[in-house]
Every structure is written in C-alpha cells, then in structure tokens.
Amino acid sequence: MIEGFVVSYSPPNRTAMTDSVSAQEQPHTAPVVPAAPQAAPVPTEAAAVAVAASEPAASAEAGAPQRRQDGSRRGGRGRRKPDGRQAPQGRANAEGVADAAAPAAGAQRAPQRVHPALEQLAGLYPSLFGAVFRPLKRGIFQDLLAAHPELFEREALKVALGIHTRSTRYLQSVAAGDKRHDLQGQPVEDMAPEHVHHALLEVYRRKKARATEDLLPKLRNRMMAAFEASGLTREAYTERVLSRDDAANAILEDAFAEWSARNAKDEALLRAFEASGQTLEAFADMYGLVPRTVGQQLERARRLAAARAPSMAAAAPSDQGG
Numbered sequence: 001m002i003e004g005f006v007v008s009y010s011p012p013n014r015t016a017m018t019d020s021v022s023a024q025e026q027p028h029t030a031p032v033v034p035a036a037p038q039a040a041p042v043p044t045e046a047a048a049v050a051v052a053a054s055e056p057a058a059s060a061e062a063g064a065p066q067r068r069q070d071g072s073r074r075g076g077r078g079r080r081k082p083d084g085r086q087a088p089q090g091r092a093n094a095e096g097v098a099d100a101a102a103p104a105a106g107a108q109r110a111p112q113r114v115h116p117a118l119e120q121l122a123g124l125y126p127s128l129f130g131a132v133f134r135p136l137k138r139g140i141f142q143d144l145l146a147a148h149p150e151l152f153e154r155e156a157l158k159v160a161l162g163i164h165t166r167s168t169r170y171l172q173s174v175a176a177g178d179k180r181h182d183l184q185g186q187p188v189e190d191m192a193p194e195h196v197h198h199a200l201l202e203v204y205r206r207k208k209a210r211a212t213e214d215l216l217p218k219l220r221n222r223m224m225a226a227f228e229a230s231g232l233t234r235e236a237y238t239e240r241v242l243s244r245d246d247a248a249n250a251i252l253e254d255a256f257a258e259w260s261a262r263n264a265k266d267e268a269l270l271r272a273f274e275a276s277g278q279t280l281e282a283f284a285d286m287y288g289l290v291p292r293t294v295g296q297q298l299e300r301a302r303r304l305a306a307a308r309a310p311s312m313a314a315a316a317p318s319d320q321g322g
Helices: 045-054 056-063 094-107 116-124 140-147 154-165 168-175 193-208 216-230 234-241 246-276 280-286 291-321
Strands: 187-189
Touching: 116 154, 140 154, 168 193, 193 216, 193 234, 193 246, 216 234, 216 246, 234 246, 246 280, 246 291, 280 291
Parallel strands: none
Antiparallel strands: none
16 A cells, blocks of 8 residues: 555746736826816826827827916816915826826836946857856957957956846846856856855846746756755755755755655655556556656656665675675
C-alpha cells in the first residue's frame, strides 16, 4: 500500500512574470456638478474631456480659471470662501476640471526617450539590444569601446549599459539562466548561480507590488529549478547565494524545504513503481493517478538518484576501508 506517500504532483505554473502596466489605471476624476440656471455654463469634467478630445484649443480656453474684477473665481463652488480660504480640492469647478484633465492628458504622452547610446547599440547589435535582451559577457564595456572608439563617449556608454542591465527585461533574461553573449551574439560563458538567484529576487520584488496573485510559490519553484540547473550541492549553492537580506534568505529556506518534501515523495513513488512490475499507465490507473504526472515524478526521482550516484560512489571505498 502506497497511498500514504504517493501524492500526485502538478508541475508549477511556469508563466513568466512580465512587466506591464494596466491600461485601466486612469487618473481619479472629480464628481460632476450641474451648472447653475441662467448662468454661463461651467464645463463639467466629462464635457471638458470630450472637448479636449475634439477641440484642444477650445478645451484649454474653457478649462482655464477665469477671475472677476474683484479677484474671485467664477463658479458657485469654486469661489473663495468669505474668510479667504480656497474651496477644497476636487470640487467640480472650472479650475478643478482643468486640474483633473491635466493628468489624463499627461497619461497619453509618448514614452520617455531611449538613451541615444542604447539606440545606437540596438542598431549595431540587434541580437543583444533589440527586441530580445540577452545577458552580456563580462567585459562587454571594454569590447564596445575597442570596437567603436570614435562612436561612443566613455561615460555615456557606461550610463547606457547601466540603464540596460538594470532593466526588468534584462534581469528576466538573467533570471532565466541564459548564457552570457559576446558582441557577435555567441554564448561564451555560463551565468553564475548567484547572479541568476539575485535576478529572480529582484524581478519578484518589482512584480509583487502590481501582482493580483501570490507570486511566492512561483518564485520558490524557479529558485529550485535554478539550483538544480547549477549542478551544485545544497550546501555549496546556499553558500554562494546567501545575502544580508534575511527575508530573501528565508524564501530560499522555504524553497529548499518544499524541494526536500517533494523529492521524498518522488523517491517513494519510484520505489513503488519499480516494485510493482506494471507499466506506467497501469501503475497510474491502479492508484487513480494521471500517467503524465506520474511520469514527471518518476523522471525527477531518477535524475536525483543519478546526481547522487557520484557522491555515493566516492564515499563507498572509505566505508569499506573502515
């Protein structure tokens, strides 16, 4: 009987964390107040926005604050109180409409201009700085200066590369464990495990504020995938990636705890499968499991056993000698 330790395992959702800003984020709008009868119409916010879309010049004129000769502003709720205090912000007067419409107009501005040196780099090396960002080899700064001594000013290039390598898109490529590339776009060196680990944490921090779901389970799964890809022992990996951030270190410990529990279940499943003498489909059907999930668990258990084999073989002679 293996019901006590066979647990079906669904692979983690590997949907990549992406950097996006919701299109629904719009500036807060003030409530609309109807115009007073037999008075000059005061533009409501909805009217101001509609006019701004069709007649920008007229909108600017209508939204601008107008003053009487005695210095008071037009509009019932927008005028100053007798004691000289200004009416609270957000009132739907002419000035309030103009203030509320300004962020909406600003939200439609074009994105901030890319650093000129980065535009040049994207044109020269589209496979590195173009639509897809790839991790750069260490020493790429010197390589670029040597390849283009007349094109790039040293400090401007340094600033541009700093912006590029701190971007979320670049960090995502590092977190994926991609190899570092040279100017020819060729992979030339592996990414250090600690660089992958810290990129994972930084991308997680940036996404957490806007996320509508708990990203920690995905982060822990990706941490363990990076650990397994490193080929290091748990002790060696931990020594390389630990930092002064206690919260980040706690996430790593939790990830290792989940990894150990999962491995124990996978190994128990492998032993039960090998002892059964059944095919994968028959074994899964016997216990009401999904064959594909069982196959993934068995494959993980076999990989783990293969990774442990060298250390066990090395320890065997010393045991016999004792």
